[in-house]
Amino acid sequence: MKRNDPISHRMSRNVITAHHGDPISKVRALVRQHGVHHIPVVNADQLVGIISWTDILRVSFGDAFHTDERAVDATLDHTLSLEQVMEKSPVTLAETGTVREAAELLAGGTFHALPIVSGTKLVGIVTTTDLIKYLLDQF
Template sequence: MVRKRPISTIMTHQVISLNIDDTLEKAKHLFKIHNIRHIPVVSRDALLGIISYTDLLRINFDDAFEEKGDTREAMVDNLLTIGQVMTRKIVSVNTSNTIKEVAEIFKKQPFHALPVVDDNKLVGIVTTTDLINYLLNKF
């Protein structure tokens, strides 16, 4: 039955991730070149947190101004670390969770991405976009 289908069938397996020591500038670059909105933060393969594009927008005010190339953004990027900006309280799922279970989590929570972790190792990420694409393909 479709409801019992594991999340591993729709999750992203090739996860773009950051290390806690990486810079906010690197995070911005990864968001831009990969056209993604969520990046797990790992130490080796262990999940430590997650950073979203929205997290970066909250701390960078330059996007609200016309002038680009101002040093304010660079100052903010150098003052804060990935560890200070990332979300540490993470809800995650594992590959055996069903698509229905993941949809129920998204329904109850304000976030749009769930890291997929097996045996304390990051193995994927599933987003509301993945879920919507899956549902659209069913019609």
């Protein structure tokens, strides 16, 4: 196994993002449309947070009771802002980082996605699933 493989070889570059100020209903729609569980939040191209499907489920009790999607969206949009639900200080990794560094950060945290940045500019994302696939490629 290559211990110093650059994370830039494993990260997703075409990142689905939400924008500062978007309603939570838009984030819910992005999750459903693209099948992702973690969405970085940007202001222009600068990373300002990250929101996960778990974060959304925590505040949308309607999902647990199979309530109409539109009712859940309307309630969330009128009750909470994206900024109130997202993680405002996500752990990140520089695009010059390694797969090993990403694995260490993900193994030590309670999160499953790591935004990859160049300064404060979002350039990619890597998830625990990406790292499992990397491990499988080694065998």
